Amino acid sequence: MRILVMTKPVPDPAANAERLGPNLRLDRAASPTVVNGNDEYGLEAALQLVERLGGEVAILTMAPTTGIETMRKALAMGATRGVLVADAALPGADIPTTIRVLASAAATQEFDLLLGGLDTSDGAGGAVTAGVAARLGLPLVSAAALIEPDEASRAVRVRRLSAKGYDVLEAPMPAVISCTQALGTPRYPTLKGIMSARSRQITTLSLADLGEELLPPDGQWPSRVLEVQPPPGRAAGRTITGAAADAAREIADFLADRRLI
Amino acid sequence: MAPMLLVVAEVADGQLTKLSAEIATLAAGLAASSGGSALGLVVDGAPDTAAAELAAYLPRVVSVSSAAAADEAWAPHAAAEARRLADEGVTHVLAGVTNDGRDVAGLLCGALGWGVLANASGAAWADGQLVVEAMVLAGKAITRSTVDGPAAIVTVRSGAMDAAERGTPGAVEVREPLGAPLVPAPRVLDRVAEAGAEASLEEAKIVVVGGRGVGGPEGFALVDELASLLGGVTGASRAAVDAGWIPYARQIGQTGKVVRPALYLSLGVSGAMQHRAGMQGSQTVIAINRDPDAPVGEIADLFVIGDLFEVGPALAAEIRTRRGA
Numbered sequence: 001m002r003i004l005v006m007t008k009p010v011p012d013p014a015a016n017a018e019r020l021g022p023n024l025r026l027d028r029a030a031s032p033t034v035v036n037g038n039d040e041y042g043l044e045a046a047l048q049l050v051e052r053l054g055g056e057v058a059i060l061t062m063a064p065t066t067g068i069e070t071m072r073k074a075l076a077m078g079a080t081r082g083v084l085v086a087d088a089a090l091p092g093a094d095i096p097t098t099i100r101v102l103a104s105a106a107a108t109q110e111f112d113l114l115l116g117g118l119d120t121s122d123g124a125g126g127a128v129t130a131g132v133a134a135r136l137g138l139p140l141v142s143a144a145a146l147i148e149p150d151e152a153s154r155a156v157r158v159r160r161l162s163a164k165g166y167d168v169l170e171a172p173m174p175a176v177i178s179c180t181q182a183l184g185t186p187r188y189p190t191l192k193g194i195m196s197a198r199s200r201q202i203t204t205l206s207l208a209d210l211g212e213e214l215l216p217p218d219g220q221w222p223s224r225v226l227e228v229q230p231p232p233g234r235a236a237g238r239t240i241t242g243a244a245a246d247a248a249r250e251i252a253d254f255l256a257d258r259r260l261i
Numbered sequence: 262m263a264p265m266l267l268v269v270a271e272v273a274d275g276q277l278t279k280l281s282a283e284i285a286t287l288a289a290g291l292a293a294s295s296g297g298s299a300l301g302l303v304v305d306g307a308p309d310t311a312a313a314e315l316a317a318y319l320p321r322v323v324s325v326s327s328a329a330a331a332d333e334a335w336a337p338h339a340a341a342e343a344r345r346l347a348d349e350g351v352t353h354v355l356a357g358v359t360n361d362g363r364d365v366a367g368l369l370c371g372a373l374g375w376g377v378l379a380n381a382s383g384a385a386w387a388d389g390q391l392v393v394e395a396m397v398l399a400g401k402a403i404t405r406s407t408v409d410g411p412a413a414i415v416t417v418r419s420g421a422m423d424a425a426e427r428g429t430p431g432a433v434e435v436r437e438p439l440g441a442p443l444v445p446a447p448r449v450l451d452r453v454a455e456a457g458a459e460a461s462l463e464e465a466k467i468v469v470v471g472g473r474g475v476g477g478p479e480g481f482a483l484v485d486e487l488a489s490l491l492g493g494v495t496g497a498s499r500a501a502v503d504a505g506w507i508p509y510a511r512q513i514g515q516t517g518k519v520v521r522p523a524l525y526l527s528l529g530v531s532g533a534m535q536h537r538a539g540m541q542g543s544q545t546v547i548a549i550n551r552d553p554d555a556p557v558g559e560i561a562d563l564f565v566i567g568d569l570f571e572v573g574p575a576l577a578a579e580i581r582t583r584r585g586a
């Protein structure tokens with residue numbers, strides 16, 4: 001089983017310090033960086049599959065070379081090698097460019113499954129994994145909650161989250177899968193994992209390796225933020241304390257006032 | 262060139278989803294204010310009812326009856342039909358922020374290379390460009406963004422608009438399916454409904470939410486009891502979902518559903534940014550939490566400091582008493 005996982009470095013949501021810089025782009029210096037949550041769920045699922053079926057898990061990242069630091073965290077979890085696409089022309093890349101670059105980089109690798117996140121905690125575009133499938137012409141199974149490949153029949157079964165529960169889908173491999181929190185909690189790297197991650201290979205590719213035509217023709221990023229505002233605040237409310245029965249009466253009065261009961 | 266907006270509609274249980282009706286209303290308004298046009302697309306095994314419903318909002322609806330779209334993953338088929346309409350002059354594609362809608366948006370972006378404006382909570386024209394408003398960074402900021410150029414793909418969040426029908430229904434144009442999906446479409450082997458997942462959270466007027474504080478799956482009995490007494494639907498924080506106490510379909514927040522009910526009542530939810538991202542549009546917020554410093558207190562209209570296992574049952578009893586039951 002060869003699994004390639006697209007892992008994006010994002011500001012650590014736990015630090016709660018994400019912000020846009022003066023250029024209205026994400027201020028990457030404002031916050032420590034981690035592997036995007038949904039990508040980490042995919043990585044965990046990939047590692048468990050390879051532990052059971054044999055094979056390798058590699059990771060693919062498009063980021064400045066500082067992204068290597070975050071890639072080491074994914075390698076410390078158990079991925080065997082990394083591919084980093086880094087190029088001075090890429091920071092600020094929009095969604096279609098990101099899709100073109102990642103699809104071209106993925107095409108340089110051999111894989112049975114290409115995993116990405118359903119979306120990212122910073123951009124939350126939720127378009128890249130499907131877009132890469134379209135560029136590669138591969139089946140897309142999105143919103144995975146369980147991934148069960150069958151090497152004999154070269155097919156993968158996936159539980160896909162639906163509005164009411166889940167659907168069971170089957171696609172031929174190689175396939176592209178977008179991953180969710182429902183895949184389960186990712187492992188913490190062990191000390192041994194952290195040590196061996198240092199020596200694992202990270203191959204760096206530039207646009208010269210992949211093709212400059214991946215950039216938009218005029219060198220412009222067509223989507224841009226015009227304006228940023230704080231979210232509308234909510235007016236301060238009332239606090240109640242005291243015995244449960246009194247509190248219950250106050251809540252019921254409040255609901256009745258607003259015709260909610 | 263005048264814009265031509267396409268709404269890629271979704272169907273649930275044979276009917277147009279509420280979100281699709283909202284997006285159609287948004288698109289009709291954008292067409293009117295730009296001197297452009299708007300049309301809808303319904304791709305389904307049995308599209309007739311939903312296509313007629315969509316035509317209440319839009320002057321033109323393309324209806325594609327596709328057995329494959331029902332037996333296989335829907336998005337690759339819907340995206341192929343949308344691409345055909347893009348070839349026929351569509352400049353802006355609008356889809357919902359749902360798993361299916363995002364798949365369509367992503368597939369089309371990969372195929373067409375158009376820019377994407379994601380998670381729109383509103384949209385308007387400025388200097389001939391479509392500008393969308395979106396909440397970003399787990400609700401820390403609202404941005405207005407645009408795509409330079411004549412075409413764009415937009416994903417729209419629920420609640421961006423109230424659905425409003427036009428005076429005269431539009432024309433429904435029935436088309437043969439293309440047959441070939443945009444990418445090979447996985448086969449659907451089974452569709453599984455999980456207990457408690459039937460009622461739509463997004464459409465509920467009242468949502469009662471349990472968090473880690475409810476302590477376990479049994480704690481949701483109290484949440485369910487209050488929800489049914491109030492005529493509402495049960496929701497959950499991610500901590501409760503991750504613990505396996507309740508299915509993911511009930512999760513509210515950045516990575517779950519976005520709700521805007523008349524009443525949001527929570528028990529044992531701390532009110533983390535990522536949770537708020539899914540409920541801060543609620544009209545009235547009541548939170549029961551024993552920690553006076555819980556962040557949910559900052560956004561609650563009524564912040565009840567107390568033990569949910571005491572206040573919750575007392576509230577249920579009080580409501581019963583008032584109803585004389």
Ligand SMILES: Cc1cc2nc3c(=O)[nH]c(=O)nc-3n(C[C@H](O)[C@H](O)[C@H](O)COP(=O)(O)OP(=O)(O)OC[C@H]3O[C@@H](n4cnc5c(N)ncnc54)[C@H](O)[C@@H]3O)c2cc1C
Pocket residue numbers: 013014037121471472473474475497498499500501512513514515516517518528529530531532533534535536539549550551552555567568569570
């Ligand atoms: C990328 C990302 C995406 C996320 N997406 C989401 C999302 O979509 N939705 C979401 O909800 N979260 C999301 N989260 C997680 C979020 O950050 C919080 O961890 C989560 O919302 C916490 O859930 P909680 O409030 O139930 O639990 P906690 O934060 O543990 O809070 C439990 C609360 O219960 C109270 N409590 C305990 N016992 C009682 C009692 N007996 N009576 C009264 N009160 C009691 C406590 O005082 C506490 O305030 C996301 C996180 C990340 C990093």
Ligand SMILES: Nc1ncnc2c1ncn2[C@@H]1O[C@H](COP(=O)(O)O)[C@@H](O)[C@H]1O
Pocket residue numbers: 006007008009036038039060061062063098102115116117118119120123124125126127128129
């Ligand atoms: N720069 C990147 N490097 C690696 N993977 C990425 C990158 N951007 C997006 N992805 C992948 O695409 C998924 C969806 O991203 P998005 O569409 O931006 O929300 C992520 O969860 C990643 O798996």
